[in-house]
Amino acid sequence: xxxxxxxxxxxxxxxxxxxxxxxxxxxxxxxxxxxxxxxxxxxxxxxxxxxxxxxxxxxxxxxxxxxxxxxxxxxxxxxxxxxxxxxxxxxxxxxxxxxxxxxxxxxxxxxxxxxxxxxxxxxxxxxxxxxxxxxxxxxxxxxxxxxxxxxxxxxxxxxxxxxxxxxxxxxxxxxxxxxxxxxxxxxxxxxxxxxxxxxxxxxxxxxxxxxxxxxxxxxxxxxxxxxxxxxxxxxxxxxxxxxxxxxxxxxxxxxxxxxxxxxxxxxxxxxxxxxxxxxxxxxxxxxxxxxxxxxxxxxxxxxxxxxxxxxxxxxxxxxxxxxxxxxxxxxxxxxxxxxxxxxxxxxxxxxxxxxxxxxxxxxxxxxxxxxxxxxxxxxxxxxxxxxxxxxxxxxxxxxxxxxxxxxx
Amino acid sequence: xxxxxxxxxxxxxxxxxxxxxxxxxxxxxxxxxxxxxxxxxxxxxxxxxxxxxxxxxxxxxxxxxxxxxxxxxxxxxxxxxxxxxxxxxxxxxxxxxxxxxxxxxxxxxxxxxxxxxxxxxxxxxxxxxxxxxxxxxxxxxxxxxxxxxxxxxxxxxxxxxxxxxxxxxxxxxxxxxxxxxxxxxxxxxxxxxxxxxxxxxxxxxxxxxxxxxxxxxxxxxxxxxxxxxxxxxxxxxxxxxxxxxxxxxxxxxxxxxxxxxxxxxxxxxxxxxxxxxxxxxxxxxxxxxxxxxxxxxxxxxxxxxxxxxxxxxxxxxxxxxxxxxxxxxxxxxxxxxxxxxxxxxxxxxxxxxxxxxxxxxxxxxxxxxxxxxxxxxxxxxxxxxxxxxxxxxxxxxxxxxxxxxxxxxxxxxxxxxxxxxxxxxxxxxxxxxxxxxxxxxxxxxxxxxxxxxxxxxxxxxxxxxxxxxxxxxxxxxxxxxxxxxxxxxxxxxxxxxxxxxxxxxxxxxxxxxxxxxxxxxxxxxxxxxxxxxxxxxxxxxxx
Numbered sequence: 013x014x015x016x017x018x019x020x021x022x023x024x025x026x027x028x029x030x031x032x033x034x035x036x037x038x039x040x041x042x043x044x045x046x047x048x049x050x051x052x053x054x055x056x057x058x059x060x061x062x063x064x065x066x067x068x069x070x071x072x073x074x075x076x077x078x079x080x081x082x083x084x085x086x087x088x089x090x091x092x093x094x095x096x097x098x099x100x101x102x103x104x105x106x107x108x109x110x111x112x113x114x115x116x117x118x119x120x121x122x123x124x125x126x127x128x129x130x131x132x133x134x135x136x137x138x139x140x141x142x143x144x145x146x147x148x149x150x151x152x153x154x155x156x157x158x159x160x161x162x163x164x165x166x167x168x169x170x171x172x173x174x175x176x177x178x179x180x181x182x183x184x185x186x187x188x189x190x191x192x193x194x195x196x197x198x199x200x201x202x203x204x205x206x207x208x209x210x211x212x213x214x215x216x217x218x219x220x221x222x223x224x225x226x227x228x229x230x231x232x233x234x235x236x237x238x239x240x241x242x243x244x245x246x247x248x249x250x251x252x253x254x255x256x257x258x259x260x261x262x263x264x265x266x267x268x269x270x271x272x273x274x275x276x277x278x279x280x281x282x283x284x285x286x287x288x289x290x291x292x293x294x295x296x297x298x299x300x301x302x303x304x305x306x307x308x309x310x311x312x313x314x315x316x317x318x319x320x321x322x323x324x325x326x327x328x329x330x331x332x333x334x335x336x337x338x339x340x341x342x343x344x345x346x347x348x349x350x351x352x353x354x355x356x357x358x359x360x361x362x363x364x365x366x367x368x369x370x371x372x373x374x375x376x377x378x379x380x381x382x383x384x385x386x387x388x389x390x391x392x393x394x395x396x397x398x399x400x401x402x403x404x405x406x407x408x409x410x411x412x413x414x415x416x417x418x419x420x
Numbered sequence: 421x422x423x424x425x426x427x428x429x430x431x432x433x434x435x436x437x438x439x440x441x442x443x444x445x446x447x448x449x450x451x452x453x454x455x456x457x458x459x460x461x462x463x464x465x466x467x468x469x470x471x472x473x474x475x476x477x478x479x480x481x482x483x484x485x486x487x488x489x490x491x492x493x494x495x496x497x498x499x500x501x502x503x504x505x506x507x508x509x510x511x512x513x514x515x516x517x518x519x520x521x522x523x524x525x526x527x528x529x530x531x532x533x534x535x536x537x538x539x540x541x542x543x544x545x546x547x548x549x550x551x552x553x554x555x556x557x558x559x560x561x562x563x564x565x566x567x568x569x570x571x572x573x574x575x576x577x578x579x580x581x582x583x584x585x586x587x588x589x590x591x592x593x594x595x596x597x598x599x600x601x602x603x604x605x606x607x608x609x610x611x612x613x614x615x616x617x618x619x620x621x622x623x624x625x626x627x628x629x630x631x632x633x634x635x636x637x638x639x640x641x642x643x644x645x646x647x648x649x650x651x652x653x654x655x656x657x658x659x660x661x662x663x664x665x666x667x668x669x670x671x672x673x674x675x676x677x678x679x680x681x682x683x684x685x686x687x688x689x690x691x692x693x694x695x696x697x698x699x700x701x702x703x704x705x706x707x708x709x710x711x712x713x714x715x716x717x718x719x720x721x722x723x724x725x726x727x728x729x730x731x732x733x734x735x736x737x738x739x740x741x742x743x744x745x746x747x748x749x750x751x752x753x754x755x756x757x758x759x760x761x762x763x764x765x766x767x768x769x770x771x772x773x774x775x776x777x778x779x780x781x782x783x784x785x786x787x788x789x790x791x792x793x794x795x796x797x798x799x800x801x802x803x804x805x806x807x808x809x810x811x812x813x814x815x816x817x818x819x820x821x822x823x824x825x826x827x828x829x830x831x832x833x834x835x836x837x838x839x840x841x842x843x844x845x846x847x848x849x850x851x852x853x854x855x856x857x858x859x860x861x862x863x864x865x866x867x868x869x870x871x872x873x874x875x876x877x878x879x880x881x882x883x884x885x886x887x888x889x890x891x892x893x894x895x896x897x898x899x900x901x902x903x904x905x906x907x908x909x910x911x912x913x914x915x916x917x918x919x920x921x922x923x924x925x926x927x928x929x930x931x932x933x934x935x936x937x938x939x940x941x942x943x944x945x946x947x948x949x950x951x952x953x954x955x956x957x958x959x960x961x962x963x
């Protein structure tokens with residue numbers, strides 16, 4: 013639970029705590045009036061009194077996953093220069109056999125609850141995102157929030173993916189740092205996916221190893237029944253084998269938290285790529301505008317001087333159908349000059365926009381890098397600690413078993 | 421040396437039993453050697469030692485002496501005393517130094533058998549001979565023949581499926597050597613078997629094959645007689661204790677079989693776990709190459725997982741080599757014990773039947789009782805030997821399993837300790853602050869080496885990635901049937917071939933798509949940019 017500062021209408025600052033405290037299965041009717049089952053999550057916001065540090069519950073409302081998605085999509089459109097925190101996965105992936113791939117499975121719901129809380133905390137602790145009105149309303153206004161978001165018309169403002177794809181390919185001079193960043197995010201995505209897949213298989217196998225030891229428990233018990241002196245030792249050793257076999261459940265549950273931490277950064281890679289894409293789009297736009305301006309200038313010059321330097325359709329039609337009158341030419345030149353003036357202004361502002369974007373985006377990317385290095389280091393440390401704990405448990409159990417065997 | 425028949429040279433050929441003095445005899449060896457002539461060289465004959473009615477080492481009972489029961493119980497006490505008092509141990513046998521022999525007909529392994537003994541049965545205090553598995557097999561058969569009332573320890577399995585197991589691999593040979601060593605040590609520890617003539621020959625003869633050919637049937641009296649026990653007698657009442665032993669052995673073998681299966685299953689699961697670990701570790705390495713500040717921590721984790729993998733491999737090897745074979749031996753042991761029990765049943769059956777027959781006939785006093793008495797003799801001897809051996813076996817079994825299971829626990833503890841050490845050692849590495857490792861500096865350094873070629877390849881590959889993502893999201897090609905089996909690349913090509921309406925894509929983009937997926941044209945595609953622009957021509961190889 014973090015202490016955060018939030019602005020409401022930029023008028024007052026409040027210290028708040030956010031938590032996603034509960035999950036509940038609900039049934040309702042969907043857009044097509046069909047019955048559906050979904051999970052709703054309780055978001056509680058507490059404001060903290062400055063003096064005594066006590067928190068008072070200020071808001072509490074229920075939201076479902078799709079509303080979180082809506083919020084995020086909104087943030088992506090309005091803050092394209094920010095690496096927007098990702099949501100926990102929509103469907104369970106990288107499962108190993110014991111984990112259910114079912115969205116309704118209580119373990120999955122629990123891990124999602126934690127992921128959603130993490131998302132809200134990350135947004136709320138971001139210096140820019142936390143000031144957003146829609147985010148504030150998400151936490152405080154249960155009814156009508158969806159309509160409010162849609163009224164912003166953010167969906168219309170979203171860049172078409174197709175346009176972005178085109179730009180990605182055809183842009184000539186994107187900032188080199190963004191190229192590198194995109195490449196990095198691609199590779200990061202690839203390596204973390206691989207890691208998660210193999211980890212799931214490792215978990216599967218480890219589960220098998222531990223569980224088979226449980227069979228020792230049973231057979232030692234049966235064997236002890238026919239033995240005189242060996243009986244007690246065997247029996248108690250068997251009990252320890254049972255303990256060993258059942259210890260794996262908790263161990264692997266803990267490891268899932270590590271996997272979730274990795275998954276967050278897997279999805280963060282996608283957010284990184286989105287920022288790069290936006291840059292490429294803006295840059296391409298700029299380049300196209302510059303190109304357009306240049307060609308108009310050339311046209312103007314040609315018309316003025318009467319020389320034709322490049323092959324153009326106009327030139328050809330002129331050759332075929334005869335020259336135009338001087339008046340016509342004058343008119344055209346004037347039009348072009350106006351367009352050129354406009355174009356130059358546009359280019360200027362686009363340039364400005366582009367540079368500002370790069371500056372802001374890069375600042376956030378640096379912030380993100382720090383966060384990533386810190387978080388992943390913490391994740392690795394906690395993973396190592398988990399392994400250490402697992403080893404210690406193993407040593408304990410086998411030492412106990414050895415003692416029992418020694419009494420045989 | 422007293423006069424008499426010349427003493428046979430040591431370690432060549434057998435020494436006839438009559439030349440062997442009784443271990444507990446007070447007389448000196450020299451006196452006994454070359455001593456009295458006795459009637460039948462093949463059978464151990466009785467000797468009178470005055471008031472000591474002792475059973476001679478190979479179990480033969482002096483005829484016409486006091487009841488065997490008291491003698492056997494006396495011997496039992498002696499046997500147990502021998503066991504508990506380590507200082508009375510006077511025979512040490514070791515199996516080591518396996519060597520491979522390659523001959524024209526076959527290839528095989530021999531082992532060196534070293535014997536150290538102060539016993540008078542051995543002419544020299546020390547012997548060193550070479551034996552192969554065949555020889556051990558011969559010894560065991562001979563022991564079974566000559567000591568049918570005793571439990572003979574098992575040998576490791578004779579047959580090995582060729583192609584599955586390498587008979588000459590270090591691990592296999594070492595496992596076998598240990599088992600053969602155990603076999604001989606068990607015999608050495610046995611108060612009766614260790615004095616067996618065949619055993620002596622095995623340990624001492626320079627040329628065992630020559631001796632084998634001679635085929636001297638040095639059976640004990642009981643052995644001889646048991647050999648000739650006819651089967652087919654029905655057993656009336658199995659004494660409770662032997663019934664209990666039989667039941668015990670049945671359940672015991674069953675449980676051991678289960679444990680063997682469980683152990684094998686565990687090893688199998690551990691090996692599969694190991695396979696995954698060996699893929700898991702290196703992924704952290706790959707990741708580390710992408711990072712700046714995280715590079716060292718990630719590399720550390722990768723190395724750590726590597727160490728754990730090695731530790732696991734050692735564990736599975738140990739369990740395969742040390743644990744499983746001993747289990748299997750005991751299963752074989754209990755099998756051979758069951759057949760000895762059966763023989764005992766037969767001996768008893770014969771006795772009971774004959775006794776019954778006598779009870780029916782009232783005449784023929786003098787002759788029949790002697791015959792029946794012989795049977796009774798046999799049976800009681802057998803029972804005594806078996807009981808004694810069972811007690812010894814139970815005791816040894818307890819110690820063997822105690823050692824075996826403690827060993828298993830130990831190996832697992834060592835495995836976890838190795839892993840613990842690996843993980844604990846990287847915690848400080850993970851926690852330490854990385855100085856001045858800037859991500860961008862790292863990447864810049866790396867990219868400076870890259871030519872424009874790589875940059876272009878990146879653009880192509882990320883282009884295709886982007887496109888694939890779009891198709892996945894079904895953003896703009898709604899009427900293309902997305903089949904799971906086809907990769908996005910194939911879908912792109914397919915949709916182009918199917919003549920997707922140009923309205924769904926900007927015309928130029930469509931054309932570029934077609935080119936982009938034909939590797940040979942990739943470089944040209946880059947050169948032919950938009951209106952009049954051009955990349956500098958690069959000699960790109962189709963990526």
